[in-house]
Amino acid sequence: MITRRRFLFSMGGTVLAFAGMNGRPMVGGTPYFNWAQLKYPGAWNPNPNAASRLLSEVRRRTSVECGVRVREIAPGDPALYEYPFLYISGRGDFPDLGREAARWLRRYVEAGGFIFIDDATGSDGSGFSRGVNSFLAEAFPGEALAPVSSESALFQSFYLLKSVPGRRVVRPIFTGIEREDLTPVLFCHNDLMGALDGDRLGGYTHPEFPGGERQRELSIRMGVNIILYALTGNYKKDQVHIPFILKRRKR
């Protein structure tokens, strides 16, 4: 029997549910994945609409409900620890964020956070890449970025992929820092998000690049895989998946 008190309580919960969204637009279910991006002095957001496009694709293609608004995180902001996924990108130089910020980032990874770094310059040895490398060296002393194996769960967390696409394939591999059989710090050199960036009307910022639409689709798939990898870790390396994946990869 629904009492008046229970009815009011339920309605109160509903109101709170929408009030609790903090203004974030939500489509469908509760967002279980929110995109946080490092906002540092400089060209920190070279592909401003890429994240929402990728999140939209993740929502369409997978069971993961995503908030589509990007949460900007300043270096040292403790709000970072509310967001287990952090995106760092740039097209210019990456500044020296200091020792405190390095410690802040290190604690984040140690506590279980995931960092995806995308070099939007689309060139090897860019100032962004050098700056990020320097920052990571301070944050993770003794843990240099190393090539990520194509056997990593990253390449099979949702789609079966073989190499790293992007707007310009500078390196067909990721580099990263490995911990506990995972890669919590992932570096893409190919401007992956640049392949997805566009305007609000559906057009793309970079309509043409080598590889064409197939490469764009593969970039979306890799983006989906990165988010699923951040959420599931080595799930696809569990024994139960191996025979299926091996069979499909042989086809």
Add this chain to the structure above:
Amino acid sequence: MNAPGSWELINSSPTWIIAVVAIFLIALFSSLTSGRGVGGPLRYLLILIRLLAVAAVAVAILRPAQSVDLTKRNYPPIAVVVDDSSSMSTGASPLSASAGRWRESVASRLKGLGEYYRVEEWRIGEPPVRVEAGTPEEFSRTSTPLGASLEEIARLNPDLAGIILLTDGQDTERPGEGPPSLPIAVYPISLEGGEVEDIWIEEVKTPPVGFIRTPVEIRVSIRSEGMGEGSSTLTLFEGETPVESLDIKTQEGANEVDLLFTPRRTGRKAYSLTLSPRAGESSLDNNAASFSLSVIRDKTRVLLVAGTPTWDVKSLRRRLRQDPAVDLITFLILRTPSDLSIVPEDELSLIPFPTRELFEEELDSFDAVIFANFNYSPFVPGQYLENIVKFVTEAGGGFAMLGGDRSFSRGGYEGSPITQILPVEISGALPGRGYNPSAFRPRLTEAGASHPIFKWRGEAVENEALFSSFPELSGLNWALRVSPGAVVLAEDPAAKNEYGPAPVIALGEFGSGRTMAVLTDSLWKWGLTNEGRGGDGEVYRDFWSRTLRWLMHDPDMELVRLSSPPSGISAGEEVSFRARVFDRSYAPAKGATLKGTLSVGGGTAVKLKWADQGGGEYESAPVKLPSDGIYHLEVEGLGEGGLLGRDQLSFPVGRAGREGLRLGLNADYLGELALRSGGRVYEANDETIFDMLAARGEGEVEVVGRKVDEPWASPLFLILALLLIAADWALRRFFE
């Protein structure tokens, strides 16, 4: 050593001898030079008298004496050892009767041994007992420590000339071992009779430990004597409950049977085996055997099913995968039927969700199942939820449901079988409104602050303080109220209905299993967010570790814990039991009341009286265990506020002993025993053993002293000597 009856001089030092010789020479010289005026025979008489006088003086000085050794004959001991165990008196023609006839027939010969030996009579035992000769045997001993008894008798009597042994040779305390090698000859008497027609469980070989839900293989040795081929049924009981049964065919002689069974609960379990009786068996007592087995878990096998990848699931997976004691199987729903599929399946890494295998075939292989934000209906047929209910209530498995917008009432569980095992009632939420994603700050309830799951610190107030320092959570599932008998550990004080604050974490016990409801999907913030902000990230890992242990009935997390009694208890022994009792804050309980009962074979339970020994230790008054069987001990502890907890254990009594397990004469054992000791087996009608012993039984002569006889040490001899000297002086004076 002087020979008996030999002569010697008591004063035999050179000084005395020189003095005597000097006297003799002087006397001789003076005799020859004096008395020249005396002629004829008289002169010779004077010389003779003088020499006799000198001889008398010499005897008086040198004191010649005859010495005689005093000796005695030592009779060495010989032992007659009788095995008075009950196995001697079993069967149609028991060996005890043969032993009696033998003793009767050789009574006079045995007595005759007394001429050569000290005959001692012993009974086997630990320690063996020396008895008066001719003491009748009762043949009621419940064990046969044959080898140990013989060793002890030999140790106590290193001079034994031999051991005459009356036994069946069935050493119950050293099964499978050969006889001891004794330094004393053993002469076993091969008693007549003892033939049996019997089949029995000779030995049960078990692994050192068993693992829960994993088949345990035991090897049962069955021996058949005089029964020929036949069929029997071997049944295994856990306590009083049959758990496995096997129809077997047995041959004459040794048989081995492997029996598999699967323990379902952890703890020290008592098992018993029975072999169905066959017609004409000599004994049915040996058709049963018991053993105890500690059942532990090697790894906690956890099935985690999540409706979608979330940070909560990721954090939980990370935590569980870090724990070497956890074997985790995960299934995440990565794509729902409503999601877009624009690529061929073989470009995806998705695999089918093996619902039938998981929830029908393999469910019992798991220790715990966790549904994390999992809306079952698109993936799992409803009838499989019934299997989960049985998994909990009947198989003792653990189940946890974690919150989210696809869980509890939002997951369609209202009215489903799973509500039978949820510690919260989820009915009453408005359609589609069963989940509130807002942030909230939970608090520990009184029960939560003292519960081992939240025992990060020693005191409840410290745990409450720590808990309140955690970051806010977000996302709360609707629950009307806690289920009857369940307990809320954490609640949201800001969300109330007529039943009180909304439960956040609740625990329940249903049947033999335990369940947990976590009505939020944001516990991951106790890890990442808490740790990032300088808090202790261990609290999150610790929480899940303790939760799993609680779900798995970890004995170390119970408030009342019984200690196992010693193994090998026999019927008739008095035993005290011990228990550790904790109060709700898990401090050693003071002044708790314990109520315990002890029962055997489903019979009347005996109430135990418990005494507080301090420090949370309680001990029962000694209780006599009247008979063999599987005993079951149950105890419940009551403290302030009521029941603290219960514990129980089972243990076997009796038949731990092997007496009667093997019947008949073990001729091989006796032959080997005689061979190793340098003795020999004698047939019961062969009395040459006594001839042999008599021939060897001269004993030893021991000199215990010496008797010295001086025949001239008398006053008469002294007078005679004086008279000779006086006569010599008087005659010489008269005639010269």
